[in-house]
Amino acid sequence: MARLGMLIDLSTCIGCHACSVACKAEFDVPLGVxxxxxxxxxxxxxxxxxxxxxxxxxxxxxxxxxxxxxxxGAITRLENGEVVIEEGDCNxxxxxxxxxxxxxxxxxxxxxxxxxxxxxxxRTADGRQPACVxxxxxGCRIxxxxxxxxxxxSVTARENGTDVWxxxxxxxxxxxxxxxxxxxxxIAADGVQMDTGADLAGE
Amino acid sequence: xPEPALAAQITxxxxxxxxxxxxxxxxxxxxxxxxxxxxxxxxxxPATAAVPGASPGGGGGEGWRLDWRAHWTVLxxxxxxxxxxxxxxxxxxxxxxxxxxxxxxxxxxxxxxxLIAVKSALLALALYLLWDLLWxxxxxxxxxxxxxxxxxxxxxxxxxxxxWLLGAASAALAVYPxxxxxxxxxxxxxxxxxxxxxxxLTALLMGGAAVQLLLLWPPGGAAxxxxxxxxxxxxxxxxxxAALFFAGISVADGTPARESLDALLNGGxxxxxxxxxxxxxxxxxxxTLGLAGRRRWAQPAAxxxxxAGACALRFLIFAA
Numbered sequence: 001m002a003r004l005g006m007l008i009d010l011s012t013c014i015g016c017h018a019c020s021v022a023c024k025a026e027f028d029v030p031l032g033v034x035x036x037x038x039x040x041x042x043x044x045x046x047x048x049x050x051x052x053x054x055x056x057x058x059x060x061x062x063x064x065x066x067x068x069x070x071x072x073g074a075i076t077r078l079e080n081g082e083v084v085i086e087e088g089d090c091n092x093x094x095x096x097x098x099x100x101x102x103x104x105x106x107x108x109x110x111x112x113x114x115x116x117x118x119x120x121x122x123r124t125a126d127g128r129q130p131a132c133v134x135x136x137x138x139g140c141r142i143x144x145x146x147x148x149x150x151x152x153x154s155v156t157a158r159e160n161g162t163d164v165w166x167x168x169x170x171x172x173x174x175x176x177x178x179x180x181x182x183x184x185x186x187i188a189a190d191g192v193q194m195d196t197g198a199d200l201a202g203e
Numbered sequence: 204x205p206e207p208a209l210a211a212q213i214t215x216x217x218x219x220x221x222x223x224x225x226x227x228x229x230x231x232x233x234x235x236x237x238x239x240x241x242x243x244x245x246x247x248x249p250a251t252a253a254v255p256g257a258s259p260g261g262g263g264g265e266g267w268r269l270d271w272r273a274h275w276t277v278l279x280x281x282x283x284x285x286x287x288x289x290x291x292x293x294x295x296x297x298x299x300x301x302x303x304x305x306x307x308x309x310x311x312x313x314x315x316x317x318l319i320a321v322k323s324a325l326l327a328l329a330l331y332l333l334w335d336l337l338w339x340x341x342x343x344x345x346x347x348x349x350x351x352x353x354x355x356x357x358x359x360x361x362x363x364x365x366x367w368l369l370g371a372a373s374a375a376l377a378v379y380p381x382x383x384x385x386x387x388x389x390x391x392x393x394x395x396x397x398x399x400x401x402x403x404l405t406a407l408l409m410g411g412a413a414v415q416l417l418l419l420w421p422p423g424g425a426a427x428x429x430x431x432x433x434x435x436x437x438x439x440x441x442x443x444x445a446a447l448f449f450a451g452i453s454v455a456d457g458t459p460a461r462e463s464l465d466a467l468l469n470g471g472x473x474x475x476x477x478x479x480x481x482x483x484x485x486x487x488x489x490x491t492l493g494l495a496g497r498r499r500w501a502q503p504a505a506x507x508x509x510x511a512g513a514c515a516l517r518f519l520i521f522a523a
Contacts, residue, residue: 069312071301072313
């Protein structure tokens with residue numbers, strides 16, 4: 001069985017949010033919450049200022065804190081490693097949300113259940129790519145089998161070296177980053193969900 | 204900008220998943236736990252021991268009156284705790300799912316709901332046995348009544364096991380919030396070595412204070428025990444102060460818990476910490492009991508302070 005994962009090359013992400021929009025459209029994600037988004041972080045000061053774009057999503061961790069936290073067994077790991085939430089079994093106790101160091105799980109205000117990125121399990125089961133991977137105009141996301149040494153994701157990871165987000169959390173993420181400019185430590189205190197309190201109303 | 208290694212498990216994320224009902228729940232759940240533990244301890248000690256109450260609850264005298272009131276109080280508080288959980292979850296069937304799902308024993312959050320259910324059932328049984336005992340005594344004291352027969356067989360076993368089962372459920376309920384919160388990024392202080400001990404001590408303090416307040420009526424009913432209760436409360440407060448100090452200095456620099464502790468000592472939570480935890484919860488009762496302990500108002504005043512301080516500390520461990 002494959003061990004699915006994602007590699008994101010930060011040197012080619014342009015922060016266009018095509019992935020975020022594709023994800024929103026794929027799952028009808030409500031306003032104010034995110035399965036997949038792009039963090040923008042600035043570093044340094046003029047004349048040596050830099051701006052980084054870091055796509056963030058559920059890391060489908062090998063040691064997933066959400067999986068251990070869920071008291072009702074609503075969060076499960078599929079055979080291919082994808083961590084998903086069975087909506088019917090979720091009782092919205094929010095322990096998974098509090099346990100996830102990436103803040104990748106949100107409360108769906110319409111369905112009243114916890115939700116998160118599933119690596120587009122419905123698409124990958126058909127052999128297709130996740131929506132965010134298909135939508136990326138620069139191809140900075142690679143999705144595939146981490147256990148297959150000849151897969152594109154494994155080859156790219158081997159050739160470039162990879163980092164993970166918040167390695168100190170000890171969760172062994174399956175979302176890997178090629179991060180030549182060391183942008184990941186700059187968002188070590190952030191999560192997938194963002195403060196949208198200052199946004200204009202969506203309607 | 205915080206150090207990257209430090210920042211990951213701090214609580215900078217805006218999307219705090221738990222709101223006021225859970226904050227109130229984790230704060231108040233210590234009260235029914237502590238109240239039962241104090242009653243259990245009191246019942247297990249000889250009447251002359253320095254424990255609060257007029258006489259051992261399991262025997263004769265007026266102890267049954269306190270047990271009766273305290274059990275009903277605990278039952279009401281557990282019902283309120285369940286209601287808070289239902290409010291937080293949104294629908295009663297979700298709370299029911301907490302009770303009936305046994306798939307993941309690693310998840311401590313559902314243990315609270317299960318413990319509440321188990322303890323409520325045990326309390327109902329304890330209240331029934333107490334009611335039955337009182338009726339039997341009345342019948343025995345009336346015309347034609349004889350000596351009260353001792354419980355035998357299964358009844359005796361239940362009679363003996365019930366206080367221990369209640370004590371075990373209460374101890375678990377007092378400490379389990381530390382296990383829940385330690386596994387989140389919400390409450391770094393709950394992951395420190397002293398958190399479970401502080402949760403247990405605050406529960407005991409809350410229980411002792413509640414016993415003190417329950418004994419206010421009828422007036423003078425337990426005046427003979429006042430010095431013992433004063434000594435007990437002072438002793439518990441001393442242990443609490445020591446635990447608070449050593450729990451504080453056990454927090455290492457450069458950790459998320461240190462950030463939270465700094466917020467308590469110098470940051471946004473300092474008013475509640477100094478005013479509530481140290482002022483109302485420690486200094487006020489220590490001074491009141493130490494300097495004016497013989498006055499009738501001293502023990503209730505100290506009890507109110509202890510309750511406020513213990514609540515403040517439990518809330519701060521959750522929220523800071």
